[in-house]
Amino acid sequence: MAGTDPIAVLVKQLSRLPGIGERTAQRLAHYLLNENRDLMKSLAKALESTAEKAHECPRCCNLTAQEGVCRICANPKRNTELLCVVARPEDVNAIEKSNEYSGLYHVLHGTLAPLSGVGPEQLRVKALMSRLMGEDAGVSEVVLATPPTVDGEATALFLARNLDQSGVRLSRIASGIPVGGQLQYTDKVTLARALAERREIGGFRPV
Numbered sequence: 001m002a003g004t005d006p007i008a009v010l011v012k013q014l015s016r017l018p019g020i021g022e023r024t025a026q027r028l029a030h031y032l033l034n035e036n037r038d039l040m041k042s043l044a045k046a047l048e049s050t051a052e053k054a055h056e057c058p059r060c061c062n063l064t065a066q067e068g069v070c071r072i073c074a075n076p077k078r079n080t081e082l083l084c085v086v087a088r089p090e091d092v093n094a095i096e097k098s099n100e101y102s103g104l105y106h107v108l109h110g111t112l113a114p115l116s117g118v119g120p121e122q123l124r125v126k127a128l129m130s131r132l133m134g135e136d137a138g139v140s141e142v143v144l145a146t147p148p149t150v151d152g153e154a155t156a157l158f159l160a161r162n163l164d165q166s167g168v169r170l171s172r173i174a175s176g177i178p179v180g181g182q183l184q185y186t187d188k189v190t191l192a193r194a195l196a197e198r199r200e201i202g203g204f205r206p207v
């Protein structure tokens with residue numbers, strides 16, 4: 001029976017992953033079976049142990065498999081005056097790779113999407129507010145790094161309004177023309193924002 005054949009089960013399980021159709025699932029399964037049994041075993045081990053251990057960091061809500069707080073929250077060298085709010089755990093990795101940021105994070109696990117029923121209660125907003133009033137009261141700047149999409153902007157605006165009275169400085173990540181990009185291929189919203197958020201260079205201050 002196909003349903004109990006382990007290879008068929010593997011293909012079926014792989015095809016449940018986002019962005020993986022059945023054909024890709026088959027290709028992956030055959031790659032693992034033919035070329036890389038070691039990878040298969042270490043993958044299985046990694047999946048099992050993270051499924052058991054992964055949890056949300058009690059401080060920043062990022063996913064971690066460490067006991068207690070995550071690696072970033074536990075690092076005494078991080079700048080505890082800066083806190084960057086992101087939508088997803090992947091965004092933390094992306095910002096870490098830039099090597100431009102050494103502060104703390106807060107992961108919302110999504111953006112506000114009222115039409116899909118995602119309100120502030122579905123996100124880690126309450127956790128953000130309470131850490132800013134409690135253990136992270138020393139934060140002086142909150143960087144709103146939700147994505148520059150309609151939902152991401154609405155989320156940033158919502159947080160900005162809620163944090164307005166808190167006394168922390170608020171900033172929003174800039175967005176604009178990608179490095180290596182051409183102005184003529186840039187959509188008008190991005191171009192307008194790039195102009196609106198232009199910054200000073202040399203001795204000239206834009207007005």
Ligand SMILES: [Zn+2]
Binds near residue numbers: 057061069074
């Ligand atoms: Zn953490």
